[in-house]
Amino acid sequence: MAAQAATTAATARGSSGNSAATTSIDPSTIPRDPVPTGPIPLKASQEAQVKELYHARVRQKCADEIREFATCASNRTFTATFACRAQRLAMNSCMVGYATQEELDRAREEWWATRSLRKAERDAKERRRVEQEKFHREWWGLDENGLRKVEGKGKGPRGREE
Structure with a gap:
């Protein structure tokens, strides 16, 4: 207790x-929705x-x-x-x-x-997620499916020379 x-x-x-x-959205810039x-x-x-x-x-x-x-x-x-x-x-x-x-x-x-404020926060969070995912793919050299990009034509599916 x-x-x-x-x-x-x-x-x-x-x-x-x-x-x-934790959010970077200024609540004063978003208009308040009318209450139904x-x-x-x-x-x-x-x-x-x-x-x-x-x-x-x-x-x-x-x-x-x-x-x-x-x-x-x-x-x-x-x-x-x-x-x-x-x-x-x-x-x-x-x-x-x-x-x-x-x-x-x-x-x-x-x-x-405050519905509009919550929607703006969700949109900002989704944008950050997409940016982080893009950075992650570029950093590790991954394609859209999350697999490593293979350079050169002589490599097989596991990255070995064929």
Whole structure:
């Protein structure tokens, strides 16, 4: 439980912008998409992204309480439940207080609004992958099938003289 609380605290501290720090796309240059007015069903993976955003927002709002519980629970095993009861109750009540349907709706609206940004990030990642694959093929002298290019006509399929 202490390890889980420490992981939760680390997630709360790092969830504010780790993904933005690794990409070179400026979010301010990409326009925000309008949020659809009617209910549009999402795929399971999209719902999971919304839930992840929702939980990150709740953890961010309760970061102090999570940090206090994680500090109390560090270097403890099952006794953390009893020794850190006040911090645990404060953390749980904070999270329950912010984990509302309205917060989930706000997370869903944010997910819809940042669709263009995620698409631009995926496109940039795919471009980097293609460039790296091209460099790899040139470096190792491979053709499109991943086989070494054979120079000269006298060599067989295994690169030996025939």
